[in-house]
Structures are given as structure tokens and as C-alpha cells.
Amino acid sequence: MRIREAAAGDAPAIRDIYNDAVANTTAIWNERLVDAADRAAWIEAHARAGRPVLVATTPDPTKSTSSTSFTAPTIPAIPAAPLVMAGFLSETPGVVLGYAAYGDWRAFDGYRLSVEHSVYVHAKARGHGVGTALLRALIERARVAGMHVMVAAISGDNAVSIRLHERHGFARVGRMPQVGMKFGRWLDLEIMQLTLDARERPEEPGRVQASAGSGADRARNSVSASTKDSR
Numbered sequence: 074m075r076i077r078e079a080a081a082g083d084a085p086a087i088r089d090i091y092n093d094a095v096a097n098t099t100a101i102w103n104e105r106l107v108d109a110a111d112r113a114a115w116i117e118a119h120a121r122a123g124r125p126v127l128v129a130t131t132p133d134p135t136k137s138t139s140s141t142s143f144t145a146p147t148i149p150a151i152p153a154a155p156l157v158m159a160g161f162l163s164e165t166p167g168v169v170l171g172y173a174a175y176g177d178w179r180a181f182d183g184y185r186l187s188v189e190h191s192v193y194v195h196a197k198a199r200g201h202g203v204g205t206a207l208l209r210a211l212i213e214r215a216r217v218a219g220m221h222v223m224v225a226a227i228s229g230d231n232a233v234s235i236r237l238h239e240r241h242g243f244a245r246v247g248r249m250p251q252v253g254m255k256f257g258r259w260l261d262l263e264i265m266q267l268t269l270d271a272r273e274r275p276e277e278p279g280r281v282q283a284s285a286g287s288g289a290d291r292a293r294n295s296v297s298a299s300t301k302d303s304r
């Protein structure tokens with residue numbers, strides 16, 4: 074498995090994964106399907122804001138590793154047999170297995186060191202460690218970017234995602250009953266949080282990319298509305 078920054082060319086694959094989650098899961102409480110242009114704009118908005126969108130793919134020997142702008146520190150190998158069983162993955166190189174991203178938790182200045190993220194894995198690739206690898210890489214990205222808190226807002230019925238986040242140190246900090254609805258029923262929202270460091274003050278000198286007024290922060294402020302949808 075390879076994890077890299079998403080590019081515009083990944084928009085159709087991300088669209089397919091996203092639309093499947095919209096149509097068939099409570100992972101996202103939207104009901105509107107999107108097209109590839111929508112996802113391309115979403116990728117671009119994240120790039121302009123200095124916010125990551127990572128994709129996990131099957132290995133692609135034709136792509137040199139030097140084109141990877143981000144490499145996850147440790148990426149568990151996906152067992153070969155289940156991948157073949159998944160059919161569409163077979164031996165196709167460079168197939169997008171899933172993606173992960175973060176954006177503003179809340180679009181007010183005081184929340185600028187907190188981010189909300191999401192992770193989506195292709196329905197046929199779930200249960201093989203892709204979500205684990207993506208979340209691990211995204212946490213590392215947030216640390217490098219000087220973020221302090223990652224927030225996961227998870228549908229209360231999504232036991233797999235809650236477990237995934239618990240395994241990565243996220244704490245369950247609150248549950249909001251019946252704040253959402255989908256498929257004709259109420260949905261609870263489970264709020265989980267990972268505090269990334271133990272700094273005593275918010276903006277200690279020396280934090281990478283965390284100082285107020287950095288290029289990334291200025292860009293983020295100017296497009297915060299479009300990246301508020303971290304999904």
C-alpha cells in the first residue's frame with residue numbers, strides 16, 4: 074500500500090468512495106451525491122488552505138517515490154490474498170483504496186489548532202488495514218503541522234469507526250443524542266478527541282507551521298468556508 078497526497082486526478086475515485094458512503098452508510102449525514110468536479114474543487118480547496126488530503130493506493134511501480142510529497146512513517150502491508158479476493162483491486166496498480174482529510178473543526182480564530190478529520194475506505198477494501206494506515210498517516214501530518222487536537226465526529230452507530238479511533242488513542246468526550254437523521258431514523262453523534270501534544274501554551278515558538286500569520290494560515294482563513302466540510 075502507498076499513501077500520498079491526493080491530486081486532481083484522484084477526484085473520480087474519491088467521488089465514487091464518497092457517493093457510496095452517502096448512499097449506503099451513516100458515516101456522512103449528507104444525502105446529495107457529488108460529481109468529480111465537486112471533489113476536485115474540494116481537493117484544491119484543501120491544498121490552498123494547507124490542509125492534507127491523503128489517498129491510499131495499491132502500489133504503482135511506474136511512479137517514483139520521489140513524487141510522493143508525504144510518506145507515512147509506518148504503513149502496514151495489506152495481505153495479498155484478500156486484495157485479490159476483493160476483485161476490483163486485483164493486480165491493478167495505483168487503485169485508490171481510500172482517503173483521509175482534515176479541515177477546520179470550527180471556523181473561528183480560537184479553534185485554529187484543532188481540526189476535524191474523516192477517513193473513507195472503498196467498500197471492497199474495508200477490513201484490511203487501509204483505514205488504520207490512513208488515520209495513522211493523517212495523525213502524523215497533523216502533528217507535523219503543529220495542530221493540537223484532532224476531532225472525530227462519528228455517527229453513534231458506526232462501531233467500526235469508533236473502534237478505529239479508540240485504537241489510535243482518541244477519547245470519547247461526548248455524545249449528542251438525536252442531532253442527526255438518515256434512513257428514516259434519528260442518529261446520535263459521538264465526539265472523539267485526540268490531543269496531539271502536551272504543550273502548555275497554544276503557540277509556543279518552534280512549532281512547525283503553527284505560528285499565526287503563516288502562509289498556510291492565511292490561505293486557510295480565506296477559504297475556511299470551503300474546507301469546513303472536511304469530508
Ligand SMILES: CC(C)(COP(=O)(O)OP(=O)(O)OC[C@H]1O[C@@H](n2cnc3c(N)ncnc32)[C@H](O)[C@@H]1OP(=O)(O)O)[C@@H](O)C(=O)NCCC(=O)NCCS
Nearest residue numbers: 100192193194199200201202203204205227233234237240
Ligand atoms: C471505518 C473505516 C474507515 C475503517 O477502515 P478499514 O480499513 O475498514 O479498517 P481497518 O481494516 O483498518 O480496521 C480498523 C479496526 O476496525 C476493525 N474492523 C474493521 N472492519 C470491521 C468490521 N466489519 N467489523 C468489526 N470490526 C471491524 C478492525 O479489526 C480494526 O480493529 P483492530 O485494530 O482492533 O483489529 C471503513 O470501514 C470505512 O470507510 N467505512 C465507511 C465510512 C466510514 O464509516 N468512515 C468513518 C467516518 S467517521
